[in-house]
Amino acid sequence: MSTASAPVLSKPSQSISPWAEAWRRFKRHRLAFWSLWLLMALVLAVLLGPVFYKVGINDIDFQARLAGPSWKHPLGTDDLGRDILARVLYGGRISLAVGISAMLMAIAVGVTIGAIAGISRGWVDAALMWVTDLFLSLPQLPLLLLLIFLFREPLKQMFGLELGIFILIVAVIGGFRWMPVARLVRAQFFSLREKEFVEAARALGASTPRTVVRHILPNSLGPVIVAATIDVAAAIIAESTLSFLGLGFPPDIPTWGRILFDARDYMDLAMHWALFPGLAIFITVLTINFIGDGLRDALDPRRVL
Amino acid sequence: MFHYIVRRILIAVPSLLGISAILFGVLALAPGDPFEELAQNPNVPPEVRLALRAQFGLDDPIWQRYFHWLVNMLRGDWGFSFVSRIDVDTLILGRLPVTIAVIGMAQVLALLVAIPVGVLAAVRPYSWFDRIASTFAFIGFSLPTFFTGVLFILFFSIYLGWLPFVYRADLSETGWRWWWEQFRQSIMPITVLGLFQAASMMRYVRSSVLDVIRLDYVTTARSKGLTERVVINKHVVRNALIPVVTLIALQMPAVFGGAIVTEQIFRIPGIGSLLIDAILRNDTPVIMAVTFVFACLVILCNLLADVLYGLLDPRISYR
Numbered sequence: 001m002s003t004a005s006a007p008v009l010s011k012p013s014q015s016i017s018p019w020a021e022a023w024r025r026f027k028r029h030r031l032a033f034w035s036l037w038l039l040m041a042l043v044l045a046v047l048l049g050p051v052f053y054k055v056g057i058n059d060i061d062f063q064a065r066l067a068g069p070s071w072k073h074p075l076g077t078d079d080l081g082r083d084i085l086a087r088v089l090y091g092g093r094i095s096l097a098v099g100i101s102a103m104l105m106a107i108a109v110g111v112t113i114g115a116i117a118g119i120s121r122g123w124v125d126a127a128l129m130w131v132t133d134l135f136l137s138l139p140q141l142p143l144l145l146l147l148i149f150l151f152r153e154p155l156k157q158m159f160g161l162e163l164g165i166f167i168l169i170v171a172v173i174g175g176f177r178w179m180p181v182a183r184l185v186r187a188q189f190f191s192l193r194e195k196e197f198v199e200a201a202r203a204l205g206a207s208t209p210r211t212v213v214r215h216i217l218p219n220s221l222g223p224v225i226v227a228a229t230i231d232v233a234a235a236i237i238a239e240s241t242l243s244f245l246g247l248g249f250p251p252d253i254p255t256w257g258r259i260l261f262d263a264r265d266y267m268d269l270a271m272h273w274a275l276f277p278g279l280a281i282f283i284t285v286l287t288i289n290f291i292g293d294g295l296r297d298a299l300d301p302r303r304v305l
Numbered sequence: 306m307f308h309y310i311v312r313r314i315l316i317a318v319p320s321l322l323g324i325s326a327i328l329f330g331v332l333a334l335a336p337g338d339p340f341e342e343l344a345q346n347p348n349v350p351p352e353v354r355l356a357l358r359a360q361f362g363l364d365d366p367i368w369q370r371y372f373h374w375l376v377n378m379l380r381g382d383w384g385f386s387f388v389s390r391i392d393v394d395t396l397i398l399g400r401l402p403v404t405i406a407v408i409g410m411a412q413v414l415a416l417l418v419a420i421p422v423g424v425l426a427a428v429r430p431y432s433w434f435d436r437i438a439s440t441f442a443f444i445g446f447s448l449p450t451f452f453t454g455v456l457f458i459l460f461f462s463i464y465l466g467w468l469p470f471v472y473r474a475d476l477s478e479t480g481w482r483w484w485w486e487q488f489r490q491s492i493m494p495i496t497v498l499g500l501f502q503a504a505s506m507m508r509y510v511r512s513s514v515l516d517v518i519r520l521d522y523v524t525t526a527r528s529k530g531l532t533e534r535v536v537i538n539k540h541v542v543r544n545a546l547i548p549v550v551t552l553i554a555l556q557m558p559a560v561f562g563g564a565i566v567t568e569q570i571f572r573i574p575g576i577g578s579l580l581i582d583a584i585l586r587n588d589t590p591v592i593m594a595v596t597f598v599f600a601c602l603v604i605l606c607n608l609l610a611d612v613l614y615g616l617l618d619p620r621i622s623y624r
Contacts, residue, residue, distance in 0.1 A: 031440075130319075130323075133320070134320055134323045134324065134327075136555065136558075137320060137324070137558065137600075137603050137604060137607055138324060138327070138558065138600065138603070139558050139561050139562070139596065139599035139600050139602075139603050140558050140559070140562055141558075141561065141562030141565050141566075142561070142562075142565065142580060142595065142596040142599045142600075143327075143328075143331075143596060145565075145580065145581070145584055145592075146328075146331060146584075146592055146593075146596050147331060149584045149587075149592065150331065150332065233447070237449045240449060240451070241449060241451060241562070241566060244451045244566070244569075245565075245566070245569060245581055246581075246585070247581075247584060247585075257451075260451065260452070260455065264455065264570075267455065267458060267459055267463060268463050271459055271463075274455050274459070275459070278452040278455060278456070281449060281452060282447060282448055282449075282452060285447040285448075285449070286443065286444060286447035289443055289446070289447050290443065293443070
């Protein structure tokens with residue numbers, strides 16, 4: 001979607017780049033607009049919070065075990081007297097990192113497979129789509145659990161405890177989320193490759209890879225961006241689910257799902273312990289989904305707003 | 306019609322083979338082998354271990370092992386649980402009904418909520434009802450099932466004390482009391498799973514109705530003087546629900562995922578909690594079998610949806 005410069009000469013004051021136009025449309029979706037601010041605040045808190053809030057995630061306060069929210073511990077403490085705010089802030093970094101990395105992986109695989117299927121007709125397309133449909137009908141959570149069960153130990157030995165689990169979880173979640181993207185990209189390619197501007201590029205002697213990378217791919221980006229946004233939310237949910245089942249990150253790494261898992265046995269004594277990490281997941285996922293909805297409206301050129 | 310169903314079944318076979326190949330590939334690629342524990346056990350001499358390896362064919366080439374495994378799975382010979390010391394198939398068959406009952410009831414609940422809400426929202430798009438319903442749908446599928454489950458337990462079991470938060474398979478009551486207790490302990494898991502499903506289903510119904518309501522035949526129906534109620538119920542909804550069948554089938558993997566989480570939260574003795582227990586105890590035969598059962602269930606649901614689609618939509622050719 002490079003900015004066309006030719007028509008600008010005639011009407012210099014009216015020219016709006018596609019991205020500015022998308023931003024104008026995005027602002028119309030008020031829920032998405034406010035979600036963006038809320039999410040940015042949350043991300044800033046997670047990134048900068050530990051700089052200002054100097055309580056360690058493993059600092060134990062014996063006088064306040066399972067204590068409710070107070071000035072000393074704004075979100076209360078857990079059964080060992082560890083501060084929940086510090087743990088939620090730390091866990092947010094991991095949850096967001098997993099979400100974004102898994103999304104990048106899903107998009108990379110999805111765009112590659114979708115592009116190859118979309119540009120090559122015949123049996124390559126048919127085979128790739130069969131694989132895509134097969135992956136779509138796999139029972140994802142059981143397979144996620146199976147993969148983590150089988151590959152946890154070797155990866156732990158190869159990359160160390162935290163990095164090994166991180167790589168495993170990102171690879172596994174990303175590996176199960178590329179199918180919708182591949183289908184989207186393929187559908188886009190099918191309609192775009194017959195368009196006049198692609199034909200013009202081909203007539204000018206552009207090779208197939210150049211046509212794909214310079215002309216078709218940039219124009220099919222809109223739906224991919226929307227899918228990418230929603231994938232971040234889905235990956236965060238997937239990671240929290242794994243941690244909640246006790247099969248994600250190890251206990252000493254407090255991700256949001258893990259804190260909830262630990263809190264489960266103390267729900268009658270310390271409600272706040274389960275409530276705050278859950279709320280953090282909910283708010284993050286909800287705002288990301290709203291932003292995705294806003295982007296869908298903003299990036300769809302057929303929509304009149 | 307018969308040929309159509311047979312064709313669908315034949316299409317499902319390669320997917321099942323593909324899934325079984327992926328499952329087996331994952332297991333074969335994984336480092337370590339199921340007899341590793343025996344190697345560390347001083348009571349098992351190495352000859353016994355090697356004999357066991359040979360007996361289970363672990364030294365054969367991989368395609369042969371896959372074929373062998375597949376034949377065993379198809380014959381119902383699913384192996385022996387390391388932990389509970391019973392055949393895997395009896396273990397799973399004992400647990401499957403609970404899972405299917407919970408998932409089935411949750412789907413019914415989801416349909417009962419999603420269809421009326423989705424249709425009402427689509428009939429008056431961008432009205433206040435539509436806005437509220439769409440916002441709730443967004444909230445519904447942004448709330449992960451494990452958090453809704455925790456919130457429900459906090460509110461209904463701990464704060465209000467109305468409902469039990471542990472599902473018991475062995476209720477001691479009999480007769481009507483049994484049904485009442487069963488109802489009380491099933492409400493929360495079914496609602497958690499059902500509302501999560503209803504949220505995304507409602508969006509499908511809404512967009513599907515919006516697509517149909519613009520068609521010419523709807524205008525015709527209105528212009529020949531039918532009441533709005535008849536137009537919506539008889540002409541719009543019936544046709545709008547056809548694509549929803551497929552979309553629901555595509556959601557099935559996510560539903561099974563949700564069921565595993567729900568079973569874990571409420572401690573329901575279904576195959577989902579069996580899977581988690583097996584993973585935590587390294588019970589490989591059970592893990593493989595449960596994953597395979599889930600895969601079969603997903604394919605079965607897709608098959609059902611295809612057949613249903615053929616029944617509902619006469620435009621589909623049966624050839």
